[in-house]
Structure formats: C-alpha cells, structure tokens
Amino acid sequence: MHDAPPPACGAPDPAGTPAERRPSGGGAPGGGRQRRAGSRLPYLLLLPALAVTAVLLGWPLVMNGLLSFQNLNMTQLIRHVTEWAGTDNYRAALGSEDFWRVTLRSVVFTAVNVVLIMLLGTLTGLLLARLGPRMRLLLSAGLVLAWAMPVIAATTVYQWLFAQRFGVVNWVLDALGFHSMAGFNWTGGQLSTFFVISLLIIWTSVPFVAVNLYAATTTIPRELYEAAALDGAGAAQSFATVTLPFLRPFLLVTTFLEVIWIFKAFPHIFAINEGGPDRLTETLPVYAFVEGVGNQHYGAGAAISVLTILILLALMSYYLRIAMRQEEDEK
Structure with a gap:
C-alpha cells in the first residue's frame, strides 16, 4: 500500500480542520488570554494590601513631610493658621x-x-x-x-x-x-x-x-x-x-x-x-x-x-x- 499524500494547503485534513488553521501546540484558542489573566492575578491580589499600606503608612508620611515645612506651635494650632517656613526647620536641625x-x-x-x-x-x-x-x-x-x-x-x-x-x-x-x-x-x-x-x-x-x-x-x-x-x-x-x-x-x-x-x-x-x-x-x-x-x-x-x-x-x-x-x- 502506498502512503497517502499530505493534504494540500487549505485542504481539510482527515479531522476536518484546515492545515494552516490547526493550533501548533494543541492548545486552546483562549490559552493566551488565560495566561495573561493568570499573570495579572498576583498583582490584583496585592492591591488591597497595597491600598491599606498607602492609607495607614503613606498618608501619615506625607502629612509629616508637609508639617516639616511649617512653623507650627500651640499658637498656630489654636488659631488654625498655617505658616509655611520653607526649609527653615531643616536648616535649623542640620546646623545644630x-x-x-x-x-x-x-x-x-x-x-x-x-x-x-x-x-x-x-x-x-x-x-x-x-x-x-x-x-x-x-x-x-x-x-x-x-x-x-x-x-x-x-x-x-x-x-x-x-x-x-x-x-x-x-x-x-x-x-x-x-x-x-x-x-x-x-x-x-x-x-x-x-x-x-x-x-x-x-x-x-x-x-x-x-x-x-x-x-x-x-x-x-x-x-x-x-x-x-x-x-x-x-x-x-x-x-x-x-x-x-x-x-x-x-x-x-x-x-x-x-x-x-x-x-x-x-x-x-x-x-x-x-x-x-x-x-x-x-x-x-x-x-x-x-x-x-x-x-x-x-x-x-x-x-x-x-x-x-x-x-x-x-x-x-x-x-x-x-x-x-x-x-x-x-x-
């Protein structure tokens, strides 16, 4: 018996799928999307922890940084007045x-x-x-x-x-x-x-x-x-x-x-x-x-x-x- 010739380009194979359309690795057509979604999943799971850290740690650091550029004492607190001092506090500390x-x-x-x-x-x-x-x-x-x-x-x-x-x-x-x-x-x-x-x-x-x-x-x-x-x-x-x-x-x-x-x-x-x-x-x-x-x-x-x-x-x-x-x- 002679071996059957390979199907021509575009011709259906015995399974009924055109040769140029068959997936090369046997994977599902949606495999790439699933892999991309799986690669993003760890970052999505980290978002709640990062958000809580930003609120509980990042916000106080930002407010402390802003406070370091102000001249704030009990008088300003009582009067609710903000007096910006620039880098005076840093210069006073570094020069002490x-x-x-x-x-x-x-x-x-x-x-x-x-x-x-x-x-x-x-x-x-x-x-x-x-x-x-x-x-x-x-x-x-x-x-x-x-x-x-x-x-x-x-x-x-x-x-x-x-x-x-x-x-x-x-x-x-x-x-x-x-x-x-x-x-x-x-x-x-x-x-x-x-x-x-x-x-x-x-x-x-x-x-x-x-x-x-x-x-x-x-x-x-x-x-x-x-x-x-x-x-x-x-x-x-x-x-x-x-x-x-x-x-x-x-x-x-x-x-x-x-x-x-x-x-x-x-x-x-x-x-x-x-x-x-x-x-x-x-x-x-x-x-x-x-x-x-x-x-x-x-x-x-x-x-x-x-x-x-x-x-x-x-x-x-x-x-x-x-x-x-x-x-x-x-x-």
Missing part, C-alpha cells in the same frame, strides 16, 4: 550641634546593641539546637514569654529592679559585699542609664533572634554533618563549613531588622528616664519627640523625624549593598 551629637549617639547605641543582640541570640539559638526536647521546650517557653511581654510592662519591671532605694539589683549587690551600691542611682548618669536601657532592649530582642535561628538550624541536612565528621572536621570546622553557610542569609535579614528596630526604639528609652539625665541619653526618635511635642515646636520635630528616616535609609542602603554583593558572590 545637638542634632549631630544625638545622631552620633544613636548610631553608636544601635551598633553596640545590635552586635550584642546578634551574638547572644545566635549563641542561644545554637544552644536550643543542642538541648534535649524537655529543656528545649522550657527554654523556648521562657524566650517566648520574654518576647511577648509588652514594652511598657518590661520597662516597669526594669525600673523596679534598678530602683535606687528599694531595687532588687542594689539589694543583691549590697548583700554580695558591694556596699557602695546600696543606694546607687542607675538613672543618674549617662553610661549607667544606657546600661539599663541596653539590658532591657537586649532582653526583649534576643528571643526573636534565638527562636528564628533555631528554626533555621532545623533545615540543615544531618547528612552534611556526618560527611564533615567522616572528613575529620571538628566542632569549629563543622560550624564554619556547614552551619554558618546555611545561617548566613538568616543572619543578614535578622541584622537588617534589628538595625531598624533598635535605631527607632522609643518607649524603652523614654519610659526609663525620658532621655535623661540632662538629655544625655536621647536618641533621634526621643530627640524628635522632645523637640516637637515637649517644646511645642511641631514643625521642627517633624523635620527631625524626616531626617531620622533619611539617615536610617542611608545606613540600610550601605547594608543592602553588602548583602547583595555577598549574594552575588555565593552565586
């Missing part, structure tokens, strides 16, 4: 020695606390990975309770612990033989006040790092540790070659978040001593609040808050470049 002194203090305060939080949180997370189930559950419960405690409640506890006359810390130090600490005023000096604030911030921040780092360690395949042990690697070498590469992305993201949280920390500092003594423990958020609300210079406070956001963005841009460079090196 106090502003740059507080900025340097904020950067140093953030760096010290982030380093301590990441170090202690990493060690605690690795300890969780080594403990047995019961001890891990007990320690995890304590970490979660410390993390979940409201900031003002935690601040009240620390104020009681470090109280000058009836504080537990002074009583314990006196009982241990440090009698000069019996009536020590922890919030009477700059360094001692920062010590109390740092303890409070570290105590409330370490659980986040520790619990999440422990969760990250559970994703590391045990076969890699067994292979490293067969190659003669010790504990330090296993950590450097197996654990650390897996944890590096987590450490980068967590450090990024901790820098933001510590730099903008307000209730920890203000509730302990309102930025005292003599405004020596003010960071930029506290400084903006005191200048704006405390001194009723609302435009000046708004300008300082805008500058605080810009400084934080500058710090984060440098950190993001480091993170992106490291990600490219890993590829």
Whole structure:
C-alpha cells in the first residue's frame, strides 16, 4: 500500500480542520488570554494590601513631610493658621550641634546593641539546637514569654529592679559585699542609664533572634554533618563549613531588622528616664519627640523625624549593598 499524500494547503485534513488553521501546540484558542489573566492575578491580589499600606503608612508620611515645612506651635494650632517656613526647620536641625551629637549617639547605641543582640541570640539559638526536647521546650517557653511581654510592662519591671532605694539589683549587690551600691542611682548618669536601657532592649530582642535561628538550624541536612565528621572536621570546622553557610542569609535579614528596630526604639528609652539625665541619653526618635511635642515646636520635630528616616535609609542602603554583593558572590 502506498502512503497517502499530505493534504494540500487549505485542504481539510482527515479531522476536518484546515492545515494552516490547526493550533501548533494543541492548545486552546483562549490559552493566551488565560495566561495573561493568570499573570495579572498576583498583582490584583496585592492591591488591597497595597491600598491599606498607602492609607495607614503613606498618608501619615506625607502629612509629616508637609508639617516639616511649617512653623507650627500651640499658637498656630489654636488659631488654625498655617505658616509655611520653607526649609527653615531643616536648616535649623542640620546646623545644630545637638542634632549631630544625638545622631552620633544613636548610631553608636544601635551598633553596640545590635552586635550584642546578634551574638547572644545566635549563641542561644545554637544552644536550643543542642538541648534535649524537655529543656528545649522550657527554654523556648521562657524566650517566648520574654518576647511577648509588652514594652511598657518590661520597662516597669526594669525600673523596679534598678530602683535606687528599694531595687532588687542594689539589694543583691549590697548583700554580695558591694556596699557602695546600696543606694546607687542607675538613672543618674549617662553610661549607667544606657546600661539599663541596653539590658532591657537586649532582653526583649534576643528571643526573636534565638527562636528564628533555631528554626533555621532545623533545615540543615544531618547528612552534611556526618560527611564533615567522616572528613575529620571538628566542632569549629563543622560550624564554619556547614552551619554558618546555611545561617548566613538568616543572619543578614535578622541584622537588617534589628538595625531598624533598635535605631527607632522609643518607649524603652523614654519610659526609663525620658532621655535623661540632662538629655544625655536621647536618641533621634526621643530627640524628635522632645523637640516637637515637649517644646511645642511641631514643625521642627517633624523635620527631625524626616531626617531620622533619611539617615536610617542611608545606613540600610550601605547594608543592602553588602548583602547583595555577598549574594552575588555565593552565586
């Protein structure tokens, strides 16, 4: 038998469909429209969240930016008068020695606390990975309770612990033989006040790092540790070659978040001593609040808050470049 000749151009094939009209991939005619609709679906689902974010976050930022260009105090508020000051608030802030002194203090305060939080949180997370189930559950419960405690409640506890006359810390130090600490005023000096604030911030921040780092360690395949042990690697070498590469992305993201949280920390500092003594423990958020609300210079406070956001963005841009460079090196 001879094979049948192919159908001529435009002639119907055995199925009755012209050869030039048959779909090449066997797909439905509406497949392209369905694919385009499917590609737009994620953006449509994000629209409600983006709209809520724009209203709750974007609008206050816009209003704060407009306020930073105004000369607004209690008189203008009562009279409902808007006095535009141009860039006077920004020039006054940038030309003030106090502003740059507080900025340097904020950067140093953030760096010290982030380093301590990441170090202690990493060690605690690795300890969780080594403990047995019961001890891990007990320690995890304590970490979660410390993390979940409201900031003002935690601040009240620390104020009681470090109280000058009836504080537990002074009583314990006196009982241990440090009698000069019996009536020590922890919030009477700059360094001692920062010590109390740092303890409070570290105590409330370490659980986040520790619990999440422990969760990250559970994703590391045990076969890699067994292979490293067969190659003669010790504990330090296993950590450097197996654990650390897996944890590096987590450490980068967590450090990024901790820098933001510590730099903008307000209730920890203000509730302990309102930025005292003599405004020596003010960071930029506290400084903006005191200048704006405390001194009723609302435009000046708004300008300082805008500058605080810009400084934080500058710090984060440098950190993001480091993170992106490291990600490219890993590829």
